[in-house]
Amino acid sequence: MKKFCLFITAFVVATVALSHWVVADHRGKERDLESSSDRDDDRHGERHRNGAHDRGGPDLNPVSDPTYKEKCGACHLAYTPGLLSAESWRKMLSQPEDHFGESLDLDPEAKNSIANYLEANSADRSTAKRSVKIMRSLGSQAPMRITEIPYIRKKHHEISAAVLQRQSIGSLSNCSACHARAEEGIYDDDEVVIPN
Numbered sequence: 692m693k694k695f696c697l698f699i700t701a702f703v704v705a706t707v708a709l710s711h712w713v714v715a716d717h718r719g720k721e722r723d724l725e726s727s728s729d730r731d732d733d734r735h736g737e738r739h740r741n742g743a744h745d746r747g748g749p750d751l752n753p754v755s756d757p758t759y760k761e762k763c764g765a766c767h768l769a770y771t772p773g774l775l776s777a778e779s780w781r782k783m784l785s786q787p788e789d790h791f792g793e794s795l796d797l798d799p800e801a802k803n804s805i806a807n808y809l810e811a812n813s814a815d816r817s818t819a820k821r822s823v824k825i826m827r828s829l830g831s832q833a834p835m836r837i838t839e840i841p842y843i844r845k846k847h848h849e850i851s852a853a854v855l856q857r858q859s860i861g862s863l864s865n866c867s868a869c870h871a872r873a874e875e876g877i878y879d880d881d882e883v884v885i886p887n
Contacts, residue, residue: 749879750819750821750875751819751822754772766793768865771873772808772811772813773822774840775809775840776813776814776826777815779813779835780806782833836864837866859886866878869883869886
């Protein structure tokens with residue numbers, strides 16, 4: 692009987708230890724997957740090389756709407772819609788008289804066309820990994836500036852203010868200064884070139 696009790700006790704201890712090890716191992720693998728996912732965001736992935744956008748890969752859909760390109764791209768980079776939520780784009784277009792210190796000169800037809808395009812292709816409608824991470828970082832926020840997105844700020848945390856203030860860059864909002872393929876939705880670390 693004594694051997695049986697020792698056997699049962701040893702069995703229970705081993706089972707409990709094994710379950711703790713399995714849970715710890717699973718948590719470690721989840722962390723590894725999360726880190727791997729972040730690294731995947733920073734690489735030029737296979738999906739992009741095959742020309743696939745917005746199917747879970749890191750790349751965002753390229754800017755494709757001619758009205759948006761013409762009207763918004765005339766003053767600055769026509770930002771990829773997958774960088775902001777639909778709510779952020781709506782807020783931005785609802786204040787055309789104060790668009791970051793400028794006035795948007797959009798007729799109702801162009802404004803409606805741009806609003807529909809931005810909303811349909813916004814971060815909350817995209818399956819691109821970068822858009823998903825943007826939305827996850829926002830929580831309930833709907834910033835009007837891409838530079839206010841926690842995920843974007845985290846990705847650029849190592850770049851000093853002095854570098855961002857270089858004449859060749861100007862500010863963090865000038866994505867195309869370092870990301871030459873920004874309008875295509877490609878923000879891979881491998882393709883970043885920080886100008887002097």
